[in-house]
Amino acid sequence: MIEIENVHKSFGALEVLKGINLTVDKGEVVSVIGGSGSGKSTLLTCINGLEPINSGRILVDGIEVHAKTTDLNKLRRKIGIVFQQFNAFPHLTVLENVTLAPRKVKGLSRQEAEEIAVKHLTHVGLAEKLNVYPGRLSGGQQQRMAIARALAMSPDYMLFDEVTSALDPQLVGEVLDTLKMLADEGMTMICVTHEMSFARDVSNRVAFFHKGVMAEIGPPEQIFGNAQHEETRKFLSSVR
Amino acid sequence: MFDTALSFNDLLFLLKGAGVTLSVTAFAVVGGTALGLLFGVLRSHVSPWVMLPLTFVLDVFRSVPLLIQLILANAFQAIAGLQFSPFVTSCIVLALYTSAYCTEIVRGAIEAVPPVTRRAARSLGLTWGQDMTQIVFPMALRVGLPSWIGLTLGVMKDSALVLWLGIIELLRASQILVTRLQEPMFILLIAGAIYFALSFPIARLGGRLEKRWQEND
Numbered sequence: 001m002i003e004i005e006n007v008h009k010s011f012g013a014l015e016v017l018k019g020i021n022l023t024v025d026k027g028e029v030v031s032v033i034g035g036s037g038s039g040k041s042t043l044l045t046c047i048n049g050l051e052p053i054n055s056g057r058i059l060v061d062g063i064e065v066h067a068k069t070t071d072l073n074k075l076r077r078k079i080g081i082v083f084q085q086f087n088a089f090p091h092l093t094v095l096e097n098v099t100l101a102p103r104k105v106k107g108l109s110r111q112e113a114e115e116i117a118v119k120h121l122t123h124v125g126l127a128e129k130l131n132v133y134p135g136r137l138s139g140g141q142q143q144r145m146a147i148a149r150a151l152a153m154s155p156d157y158m159l160f161d162e163v164t165s166a167l168d169p170q171l172v173g174e175v176l177d178t179l180k181m182l183a184d185e186g187m188t189m190i191c192v193t194h195e196m197s198f199a200r201d202v203s204n205r206v207a208f209f210h211k212g213v214m215a216e217i218g219p220p221e222q223i224f225g226n227a228q229h230e231e232t233r234k235f236l237s238s239v240r
Numbered sequence: 241m242f243d244t245a246l247s248f249n250d251l252l253f254l255l256k257g258a259g260v261t262l263s264v265t266a267f268a269v270v271g272g273t274a275l276g277l278l279f280g281v282l283r284s285h286v287s288p289w290v291m292l293p294l295t296f297v298l299d300v301f302r303s304v305p306l307l308i309q310l311i312l313a314n315a316f317q318a319i320a321g322l323q324f325s326p327f328v329t330s331c332i333v334l335a336l337y338t339s340a341y342c343t344e345i346v347r348g349a350i351e352a353v354p355p356v357t358r359r360a361a362r363s364l365g366l367t368w369g370q371d372m373t374q375i376v377f378p379m380a381l382r383v384g385l386p387s388w389i390g391l392t393l394g395v396m397k398d399s400a401l402v403l404w405l406g407i408i409e410l411l412r413a414s415q416i417l418v419t420r421l422q423e424p425m426f427i428l429l430i431a432g433a434i435y436f437a438l439s440f441p442i443a444r445l446g447g448r449l450e451k452r453w454q455e456n457d
Contacts, residue, residue, distance in 0.1 A: 045359075048363055050359055050362065050363060073365045073366070073367055074365070076362075076363060076364065076365040077365045080363075080364075081363045083356060083359070083360060083363075085354075085356050087354075087356055087357050087359070087360035089357065089360075089361070089374075089375055089379075090379065090456075091378045091379055091382065091453070091456070100364070100366075100374060101364035101365055101366060104366060104370050104374060105364065105365040105366060105370075133456040135456065146360070149364065150363075150364070153364060153365065
C-alpha cells in the first residue's frame with residue numbers, strides 16, 4: 001500500500017504540492033490527471049524518493065520513503081517508475097538495458113537476469129529486438145523497453161509519468177496497450193496521464209490535480225460523468 | 241674529421257629520443273588523466289564555490305605557457321632541495337598541465353549525460369557509484385574521447401619543450417644531429433615522420449572507437 005499523508009513540496013518559493021493525501025491499495029490503478037504544473041509528476045518522483053519533500057510523509061508498505069534511516073536504493077526495488085522521456089541507456093543493447101539493474105542491484109547472475117529480461121521483453125513485444133541498441137528503436141519501442149526494464153526488478157508498484165506524451169500519435173496505442181495489460185494482470189499502478197480514455201477505461205480511481213492540490217478523486221464514472229469540482233469540469237471540457 | 245652522413249647509430253639515437261618522448265607523454269597522460277578524472281568528477285558534482293581553489297589552480301596550469309611552468313618547477317624543486325631529476329620534474333609538470341585540460345574534458349562529458357537518464361538509473365535502485373560506472377562513464381567516454389585524443393596528441397608534441405631541462409627527447413636528438421650533419425630538412429623530416437608514427441595509431445584507435453559507437457547509435 002502507498003500512503004501519502006499531507007505532503008508539501010516546494011521548488012524554491014514555488015509550492016508545487018500543497019498537502020496531498022492519497023492512499024493506493026495493492027492491485028489498484030489510480031490515474032492522475034490535471035493541467036501542466038499541477039504537481040502530478042512531482043508527486044511520482046517524491047513517491048520514488050527521487051525528490052525530497054518539505055513536510056508530510058509517504059509510506060510504501062509501511063516504510064517511510066523520506067526517513068533518514070530508509071535505504072532508498074533498496075526501497076526503489078519495490079517501486080518501478082517510467083518517465084515521459086524514454087531514458088534508454090544508449091550504450092547498452094535492449095537486453096543489457098533490462099538486465100543491468102537485476103544484475104547490479106539484485107545481484108542476479110547474467111543468466112538469471114537474461115531469463116527475466118527476455119520474459120518481460122517478450123511480454124511487451126520486443127523479443128525480436130534483444131541485441132539491438134536503443135538508437136535503432138522507435139519511440140514506442142523505447143518506451144516499452146523502459147517499461148520492461150522497470151518490470152524486470154519485479155516491483156510491487158509501478159509509477160507511470162506521462163509515458164505517452166513524447167510519442168508520435170500512431171505510437172501511443174502500443175504503449176497504452178502495454179499499460180492496460182499490466183493493469184489487467186493486477187499490477188498496482190499510479191499513472192500520470194493526458195490520455196483521458198485510458199484513465200476512464202483502466203483506472204479504479206481518477207485523481208484530478210489543480211495548482212498543487214488534489215481537487216477531486218473518485219471512480220472514473222464520477223470524474224468523467226459527474227465531476228463535483230468546478231476546475232475538474234473546466235479541465236475535462238478543455239481536453240475533450 | 242666529421243662524419244656528415246646519417247648513420248644507423250644516428251637513427252638509433254633518434255629512436256631513443258622518440259622513446260623518451262613516448263615515456264614522458266605516457267607518464268603525463270596516465271597521471272594527468274587519473275587526476276583529470278578525479279578533478280572532473282569533483283567539478284561536476286561539488287558546488288562551484290567549494291571547488292573555487294582547485295578551479296583557480298587548474299586555470300593557472302592552463303593559462304601559463306608550459307615552457308614557463310617547466311623552468312619554474314625545475315628551479316623551485318632545486319631551491320626546495322627535492323633533487324628530482326629533470327625527467328621526473330618534466331613528468332610531474334606535464335601531468336599537472338594535462339590534468340588541467342583533462343578536468344574540463346571530463347566535466348563537460350559528464351555534464352553532457354542527460355540528468356533524466358541518470359535519474360532513470362537511480363530510480364532502478366542503482367547506487368551513485370553504479371550510476372557513475374555503468375551509465376555516466378560509458379556515456380561520457382563517447383563524448384569526451386575525441387577531445388582526450390586531441391589532448392594526448394597535443395601533449396606528445398608539447399613534450400618537446402622538456403628539452404629545455406636538458407632531456408634528450410626526439411626534438412632535442414634531432415637538433416643535435418642537425419648541428420653535426422648540417423642537414424636540417426632531412427633530419428627534421430625524419431623526426432616529423434617519427435612523431436607521425438607515434439601519433440597515428442592513437443588517432444586511428446580513437447577514430448575506430450568513435451565509428452563503432454556511431455554504428456550503435
